[in-house]
Amino acid sequence: MSRLNDANLSLAREIIARYPRPRSAMIPLLHLSQEQNGYVTEEAMAHIAELVDVTSAEVYGTATFYEMFKFHPVGRYVVNICGTLSCALLGAGELIHRAEETLGVRAGGTTDDGLITLEQAECQAACTEAPCLQVNYRFRYRVTPDELDQLIADLRAGSLTDEIPPHGTLARTRQQIPADRWVRPVAPEETTAAPAWMPAPEETSS
Amino acid sequence: MTDTTSTEQHVTITLNGKEISARPGEQLIDACERNGVYIPRFCYHPRMTPVGKCRQCIIEVDTGRGMQLQPSCMLTVSDGMAIDTESELTKQVQEGVLEHLLINHPLDCPVCDKGGECPLQDQAYSHGPGESRFVEQKRNFEKPIPISDLVYLDRERCILCDRCTRFADEVAGDALIHFIDRGNATQVNTFPDEPFASYFSGNTVQICPVGALTATPYRFKARPWDLEQSESTCQTCSVGCRVNIDTSRNRVLRVNGVDGDPVNWGWLCDSGRFNFEQIHHDDRLGSPLLRTDGGELAPAGWAEALDAATNALRGAADSASSGGIAVLGGARLTNEDAYAWAKFAKGVLGTDHVDAQLGDGLPAELVLGLPRATIDRAATKGGTVLVLGPDLKEELPVLYLRLRHAVEFDGATLVEITPTETGLTRYARSSIHPTPGHTAAVVRAILDGDTSKAVGGVEPADLARVAELLRGADPLTVVVGRGSLAESAALTTDAAAVLHDALPEARFLPALRRGNVFGALDMGLAPGLLPGRVGLDEGREWYAEQWPGVPSETGRDATGILTAAADGHVDTLVLLGADPLADFPDADLAARALAGARTVIALDRFVTDSVAKADVVLPVAGYAECDGTTTNLEGRVTRLSKRVTPPGTARSDWTIAVELADRLGTDLGFESVADIWAEIEAVSPAHTGITLEVLAQAGNADGVLAPPAEATVTLGRAPEAIGEAASDDATAADPDQPPTDPDAPADAPSTTEAAEPAELAADSEAAVEVVEEVAADVEADAAEADADSDEPSEEVPARVVAGRPALLEFVAPEPVAEPGPVDAYALRLVTRRKLYDNGTLTAHSPSLAPIAPGPRIALNPVDFDKVGVAEGDEVRVTSAAGAVVLPLARDAATPRGRAVVTTNQGVRITELLAVDAAAVDVRIEVP
Numbered sequence A: 001m002s003r004l005n006d007a008n009l010s011l012a013r014e015i016i017a018r019y020p021r022p023r024s025a026m027i028p029l030l031h032l033s034q035e036q037n038g039y040v041t042e043e044a045m046a047h048i049a050e051l052v053d054v055t056s057a058e059v060y061g062t063a064t065f066y067e068m069f070k071f072h073p074v075g076r077y078v079v080n081i082c083g084t085l086s087c088a089l090l091g092a093g094e095l096i097h098r099a100e101e102t103l104g105v106r107a108g109g110t111t112d113d114g115l116i117t118l119e120q121a122e123c124q125a126a127c128t129e130a131p132c133l134q135v136n137y138r139f140r141y142r143v144t145p146d147e148l149d150q151l152i153a154d155l156r157a158g159s160l161t162d163e164i165p166p167h168g169t170l171a172r173t174r175q176q177i178p179a180d181r182w183v184r185p186v187a188p189e190e191t192t193a194a195p196a197w198m199p200a201p202e203e204t205s206s
Numbered sequence B: 001m002t003d004t005t006s007t008e009q010h011v012t013i014t015l016n017g018k019e020i021s022a023r024p025g026e027q028l029i030d031a032c033e034r035n036g037v038y039i040p041r042f043c044y045h046p047r048m049t050p051v052g053k054c055r056q057c058i059i060e061v062d063t064g065r066g067m068q069l070q071p072s073c074m075l076t077v078s079d080g081m082a083i084d085t086e087s088e089l090t091k092q093v094q095e096g097v098l099e100h101l102l103i104n105h106p107l108d109c110p111v112c113d114k115g116g117e118c119p120l121q122d123q124a125y126s127h128g129p130g131e132s133r134f135v136e137q138k139r140n141f142e143k144p145i146p147i148s149d150l151v152y153l154d155r156e157r158c159i160l161c162d163r164c165t166r167f168a169d170e171v172a173g174d175a176l177i178h179f180i181d182r183g184n185a186t187q188v189n190t191f192p193d194e195p196f197a198s199y200f201s202g203n204t205v206q207i208c209p210v211g212a213l214t215a216t217p218y219r220f221k222a223r224p225w226d227l228e229q230s231e232s233t234c235q236t237c238s239v240g241c242r243v244n245i246d247t248s249r250n251r252v253l254r255v256n257g258v259d260g261d262p263v264n265w266g267w268l269c270d271s272g273r274f275n276f277e278q279i280h281h282d283d284r285l286g287s288p289l290l291r292t293d294g295g296e297l298a299p300a301g302w303a304e305a306l307d308a309a310t311n312a313l314r315g316a317a318d319s320a321s322s323g324g325i326a327v328l329g330g331a332r333l334t335n336e337d338a339y340a341w342a343k344f345a346k347g348v349l350g351t352d353h354v355d356a357q358l359g360d361g362l363p364a365e366l367v368l369g370l371p372r373a374t375i376d377r378a379a380t381k382g383g384t385v386l387v388l389g390p391d392l393k394e395e396l397p398v399l400y401l402r403l404r405h406a407v408e409f410d411g412a413t414l415v416e417i418t419p420t421e422t423g424l425t426r427y428a429r430s431s432i433h434p435t436p437g438h439t440a441a442v443v444r445a446i447l448d449g450d451t452s453k454a455v456g457g458v459e460p461a462d463l464a465r466v467a468e469l470l471r472g473a474d475p476l477t478v479v480v481g482r483g484s485l486a487e488s489a490a491l492t493t494d495a496a497a498v499l500h501d502a503l504p505e506a507r508f509l510p511a512l513r514r515g516n517v518f519g520a521l522d523m524g525l526a527p528g529l530l531p532g533r534v535g536l537d538e539g540r541e542w543y544a545e546q547w548p549g550v551p552s553e554t555g556r557d558a559t560g561i562l563t564a565a566a567d568g569h570v571d572t573l574v575l576l577g578a579d580p581l582a583d584f585p586d587a588d589l590a591a592r593a594l595a596g597a598r599t600v601i602a603l604d605r606f607v608t609d610s611v612a613k614a615d616v617v618l619p620v621a622g623y624a625e626c627d628g629t630t631t632n633l634e635g636r637v638t639r640l641s642k643r644v645t646p647p648g649t650a651r652s653d654w655t656i657a658v659e660l661a662d663r664l665g666t667d668l669g670f671e672s673v674a675d676i677w678a679e680i681e682a683v684s685p686a687h688t689g690i691t692l693e694v695l696a697q698a699g700n701a702d703g704v705l706a707p708p709a710e711a712t713v714t715l716g717r718a719p720e721a722i723g724e725a726a727s728d729d730a731t732a733a734d735p736d737q738p739p740t741d742p743d744a745p746a747d748a749p750s751t752t753e754a755a756e757p758a759e760l761a762a763d764s765e766a767a768v769e770v771v772e773e774v775a776a777d778v779e780a781d782a783a784e785a786d787a788d789s790d791e792p793s794e795e796v797p798a799r800v801v802a803g804r805p806a807l808l809e810f811v812a813p814e815p816v817a818e819p820g821p822v823d824a825y826a827l828r829l830v831t832r833r834k835l836y837d838n839g840t841l842t843a844h845s846p847s848l849a850p851i852a853p854g855p856r857i858a859l860n861p862v863d864f865d866k867v868g869v870a871e872g873d874e875v876r877v878t879s880a881a882g883a884v885v886l887p888l889a890r891d892a893a894t895p896r897g898r899a900v901v902t903t904n905q906g907v908r909i910t911e912l913l914a915v916d917a918a919a920v921d922v923r924i925e926v927p
């Protein structure tokens, strides 16, 4: 069963309650399901659709828009090597080549032991640190091919288990809102005034 | 979407250097179009929210900050806007966008169904660069994939305009297709293994601006330039959507929606769109059949068959009083056919045992007597709609769309009093499901404000909530129909009567299902009625002058007719396309009746179960095979067009009435459909002034409400006597002159534009004159009545026209007794209908027949678990009347203590029903 399990289901209900409209919780719930299963399963999407009262097609359409959601099993570690301009100029090609050799898979593939999925990624917004990569979205900057080999060796040896949670887990600590700080979500149409932080509109003379 | 509140104001904008006035709030693209400047577009659709997806409509606009490029579909007009649609920059951008859209387009026009009527093709010619600079590999997808049983999707052709997906979400409420993936990989698709099973999927095919979506019934059947197109009205259900029928070489190949503003807004349901397939089904009757001495039905000639029918009728007429002949059915005829049969049955045969409904509808006095609403009234912004009846999504699908839109976009409030959840439940502010048998009591409790205790299975809080919603509802429209055949119609009548009494401002929209059931009732095919919504007694004097005769007393309804037949009191039973064995809510009685009637004459298009029992079978023409008119649930009269010839020697029902009358020595007095309409217009108090010319006027393309309300309807001329009118009407009904959409000048960028508004103006001027004429007539008549002083003048009903009888007013019947409580081992039965069933229209349409869901009995999970079988296992369902075997389903939407069965899905549910029962209880046994 790759629908949300009981623990995650109650978590899901809690997340849904944070939004004025249930459907707004769709993306957090997709992450939750990916955390549970390592990737987003069809059953999970159908389950989320039920929970937030939309169709499965709407969940599917939303989920597939985002690179970070995977729809097939991936490795415990997803290694994204950036191949966009800055990184490309500073040796990304060489890095990818080395990774393919060391792992024995092409970019996009997963090692036979199911440990590592290699991907060539678009810009990861760390151009000053090129060439860069991510392991389950945790950055490594200015990586040399040898450092990459070392990283792979560490992943294989399991010595990074503490530092990097399995794919799908964004953070090990989940944010909890204490009951006394809980603010009821307000639907846009129910707001009566501009939010406190918004500056008063300028008087314009026309 | 008309907005009448702002007709007085306008905004002035400058379009290509010329000042024009636009309607406040309208999209710039529409304002330009109405003023003769067509801006190319793909994603924009006037009935859906603009989204600015395709960027094809970009033009240069100055909104006070200098000229800027803006998508004209996303911009509402504002005062002082200056627009340049002809600038070099505009042209450059539009060409660029088109070149861009064509980058991935396969340009397989020669093998594409859309070729020849494709907005992409057309606008590539009119607004494209002519050549593409793209030489790289286009993206490839698997060629068409089925996204439902009816629709194929060719993703390579898709330009991602978001029309289909927007329609699915915004209009149909079935967001089962969506954009999937991102960027260059974006495609329209469904969730894996969850097809686009929407009752409205065909609309996406119609509005797709390219050939990406195709429907199975039409794929590769024709090229657009080989099709002849003609406007008509869908007769599948009583909504009466406006359609275009496309034919080629005497076959109907496609039906598309036409934007009728008061009715369908361009949408159709898939049943109405695709069931044209049955027209050409091999099983269509092409020759009369007669029962041989051996007891078989064998083909016969018309002369022989008509003789047999005449003899039966003559014998019956001679042998007894009017009790000898009865006529059932007629709800799928044209108005003209129905009138001819009403005149023949009532005026010539002298029988009033005539009923167009088969005990599965509502009493004619209720339908015709209650103050009628229009769909627009029901969908009024901020109005309230009370649905007291069936699942509109299943039975009157486009009415469902209109009501859904009213709730979702126009702030209408929907309240449901239905026997179980419906397709509209999720849009209802309150939805209550009284125990069948107690609907009237629940309505009473709500209206009396007696919400202290539960009534009919509805909790006090829910009663109070509905009462609250109905209080002060303005305007309130009640959609009233049979929610379930297992609850007596008398209870619905009772409930409607109570509502009418307590809320006199409420208007009613009767939710009867069959295509022209309202036309049939308006033409008098019901006991105690004469054409034009006139009671038999009130109209006797008038019709005695017009017709050879008038029945002396009120006859029996369908139940009475079948009971009499079963008891051997009906000599000849005529079935006008009626199949009581399948439809009458008491299978046992129907079977006994067909056996008990001495002779059964059936006019039909297929050998239905009932037709198979007939002695004389006369094949008739059907939809798209007859000219004439039809009447929808609002009372709106619209035109039908004959596009193909009926199979074999099948002919129109009215000609059979004429022939039979002739053989009996009476001339019915008409030789053409136009003659009949002229007579209807001349004698019916509800149709005064609705001449064929009036119906043919461009401004009346959406039809004319009967009886016409002077203020809103354009009338052609004052009523005339029979005969005088006949000759010129023939030309008015020319089917080659399709009525023009009143908005047509705005819709098509054509060179004839200037001429059209003038024509329209002429129409409405003439119309005004006639309204005055009719009004004068009414006054003169009132004055006359006054002078005669037969009756006090204040009692002259307002709707009397030129000496014609007054229209029927609803008189509430005595309330009926409620059934007792359900015993502990039984469940109360609810019947519901699905859009696709075993009815002749669906069953003979090869694309639709397989998607009928099949029979089932659904129980609430709690009741289901008590039965102790698996989902889908067959159980034996027994009522006092009979038993059937059905697969069992578990359904959380079914209230506890109820059993919901779907009718006409291959198992004869009517076996369980007894027509006189207020409610029906069933037991479920594991066989």
Ligand code: SF4
Binding pocket: B157, B158, B159, B160, B161, B162, B163, B164, B165, B188, B204, B207, B208, B209, B210, B212, B213
């Ligand atoms: S399939 Fe047709 S209607 Fe749907 S997005 Fe593509 S082009 Fe538009």
Ligand code: SF4
Binding pocket: B234, B235, B236, B237, B238, B239, B240, B241, B264, B267, B268, B269, B270, B271, B272, B273, B396, B397, B398, B399
């Ligand atoms: S809603 Fe009724 S009239 Fe309209 S298309 Fe469907 S069947 Fe035809």
Ligand code: FES
Binding pocket: B040, B041, B042, B043, B044, B051, B052, B053, B054, B055, B056, B057, B058, B071, B072, B073, B074
């Ligand atoms: S029609 Fe305006 S953006 Fe598509």
